[in-house]
Amino acid sequence: MIYFDNSATTRPFPEVIDVFQKVAHQYFANPSSPHYLGAEAERLLEHTRKKIAEQLKVQPNEVIFTSGGTEGNNLAIKGIALEHQGRGKHMITSQIEHPSVIEAFKGLERLGFEVTYVNVDRYGYVDPEAIEKEIREDTILISTMSVNNELGTIQPIEEIAKMAKRYPKLYLHVDHVQGVGKVPLSLKQIPIDLLTVSGHKIHGLNGTGVLFVRGGIKLFPLFHGGGHENNRRSGTENAAGMVAFGKAMRLIAEKERDHVNELKGIREELISQLDQMNDVVINSPQEGAPHILNISVPGVKPEVMVHALAEKEIFISTKSACSSKQPDVSSVLQACHLAEDVTTSALRISLSYQNDRSEVEPFMTSFKQTVHYLKGKGEK
Numbered sequence: 001m002i003y004f005d006n007s008a009t010t011r012p013f014p015e016v017i018d019v020f021q022k023v024a025h026q027y028f029a030n031p032s033s034p035h036y037l038g039a040e041a042e043r044l045l046e047h048t049r050k051k052i053a054e055q056l057k058v059q060p061n062e063v064i065f066t067s068g069g070t071e072g073n074n075l076a077i078k079g080i081a082l083e084h085q086g087r088g089k090h091m092i093t094s095q096i097e098h099p100s101v102i103e104a105f106k107g108l109e110r111l112g113f114e115v116t117y118v119n120v121d122r123y124g125y126v127d128p129e130a131i132e133k134e135i136r137e138d139t140i141l142i143s144t145m146s147v148n149n150e151l152g153t154i155q156p157i158e159e160i161a162k163m164a165k166r167y168p169k170l171y172l173h174v175d176h177v178q179g180v181g182k183v184p185l186s187l188k189q190i191p192i193d194l195l196t197v198s199g200h201k202i203h204g205l206n207g208t209g210v211l212f213v214r215g216g217i218k219l220f221p222l223f224h225g226g227g228h229e230n231n232r233r234s235g236t237e238n239a240a241g242m243v244a245f246g247k248a249m250r251l252i253a254e255k256e257r258d259h260v261n262e263l264k265g266i267r268e269e270l271i272s273q274l275d276q277m278n279d280v281v282i283n284s285p286q287e288g289a290p291h292i293l294n295i296s297v298p299g300v301k302p303e304v305m306v307h308a309l310a311e312k313e314i315f316i317s318t319k320s321a322c323s324s325k326q327p328d329v330s331s332v333l334q335a336c337h338l339a340e341d342v343t344t345s346a347l348r349i350s351l352s353y354q355n356d357r358s359e360v361e362p363f364m365t366s367f368k369q370t371v372h373y374l375k376g377k378g379e380k
Contacts (some may be wrong), residue, residue: 001313002359006201007149007178007292007350008317013203013251016244020205024240031237032226045239048246055249056195057188058212064229065242068209069177070100071222072196073143075211075233076173077104079219080141080194081113087169088138089113094126095335098149098175105143122336123285124153128160135167142172146179150332150348152284152292154183161190171217177201177209181252181353182260182291193217199241203352204248208241255353264290266351269360279371281342283333291351294333298341300374302328305347308370314363317348 003011023044029037031045046060053060066072081091093105095117105115116134120126126144135142142164146157157174164172173194179185181202187195194217199208213219213232225234267290274280274295283294297305302318309316318328333343 001315002355002363003315004349004351004355004359004363005315005317006352006355007348009200009206010203010352011354012200012205012244013248015251016204016248019247020240020244023243027239031239032228041239045237045242048239048243051246052210052242052249055246055253056197056210056212057186059215061230062212062215064211064213064232065237066196066209066211066233067207067238068200069098069175069196069198072177072198072209072211073098073100073173073175074104075219075222076194076196076213077101077141077143078108078222079232080171080173080217081108082220083218084140084171085113088136088140090116090136090138091141091143092116092118092131092134092139093143094118094120094145096120096124096126096148096150096332097143097145098177101143101145101175120335122338123283123288124148124151124332124336125285126155126160128156128163131160132163135170137169139167139170141170143175144173145175145177146185147176147183147289147292148332149178149292150330150346151294151336152178152288154179154287154289157185157192158190161192165191178289178292180249181256182263183289184256187212199245199248202248202252203354204245205241208238208245210245252353259353260290262357263351263353263355266355266357266360267291267293269357270349270364273360273364274367277368277371279375283336283338283342283346293349293351295347295349296333296338296342296345297347297371297374298339298345300345300371302345302347304374305370308374309366312366312370314366317350318346 027041029041031042050060053063118130171193174192175196177198193214195212200206223234228234281296328344330346
């Protein structure tokens with residue numbers, strides 16, 4: 001099997017599964033319970049929060065446990081909008097954000113908020129100057145991803161953050177779900193106000209993640225109840241899941257430190273070989289994130305290509321898994337003003353540290369055979 005769909009989800013590290021099972025078995029009590037079993041679970045949870053904060057180089061009270069990227073993005077965006085609407089109801093994002101961001105903003109538009117969707121260039125690059133031109137007196141939030149989940153475009157977050165800092169009334173939210181462990185982003189050096197991370201993109205477990213909220217920033221909670229997470233996210237904490245998330249954070253940091261160049265090498269080799277195929281259009285920027293490569297095969301339906309490769313135990317995807325049930329066209333590539341035959345035939349190859357260079361040749365052999373077959377040029 002060759003698994004090149006890691007931007008959809010990653011296979012959990014064995015150590016992550018082991019620690020989850022151990023904690024789920026030994027620390028099953030509710031962390032809010034007053035007895036000693038609850039106190040033990042709470043101590044473990046807060047120890048985990050501290051360790052995650054150390055990884056992010058922030059304070060423990062700035063870390064909110066969530067169920068993943070979608071909740072984190074919604075809490076950041078809606079939490080700021082609803083809490084600070086008295087200061088203004090205008091927000092800015094780009095046209096190529098993840099569905100959990102785009103749909104959150106669309107939901108707020110139905111509540112009377114105004115959203116500006118900034119244009120991007122051919123590779124999905126967001127120009128900080130284009131964002132600044134849209135800032136108004138009533139602008140309260142800018143939201144942009146660090147790494148585009150379909151193209152792998154690395155956004156100029158540091159420039160955007162420094163620009164946003166000149167406007168004290170507005171906050172900056174960064175969706176860093178695709179960047180963690182592959183594209184460095186320093187919360188210590190860059191003035192980001194809110195940042196989303198998801199566990200299952202870094203070999204953690206589904207249903208885990210964190211939202212960083214810089215100290216002093218108030219959010220309107222999405223969940224009301226027992227006042228968990230310092231009244232920002234009510235609901236009994238997933239202690240085992242969050243300890244597993246903390247483990248994944250530590251392991252992915254080690255992988256990034258020791259093996260990111262190997263990941264880049266696999267992507268570069270794929271680009272080199274795919275670029276030689278007349279039937280293939282490469283959509284991603286050359287200097288994109290080390291794990292994401294977007295291509296198109298005009299004339300071939302992407303879903304057909306995905307299923308044909310899956311029959312050979314090779315797994316890639318068409319676009320964001322969270323929008324895969326929509327029609328073939330990629331809204332991200334449309335926003336980049338690419339040709340229709342390119343936007344309707346896009347495929348995403350996404351890597352992880354569990355892949356290696358030996359997979360490139362068998363992947364390319366099967367990929368070429370499948371393209372030729374689907375275009376009526378050869379055997380399946």
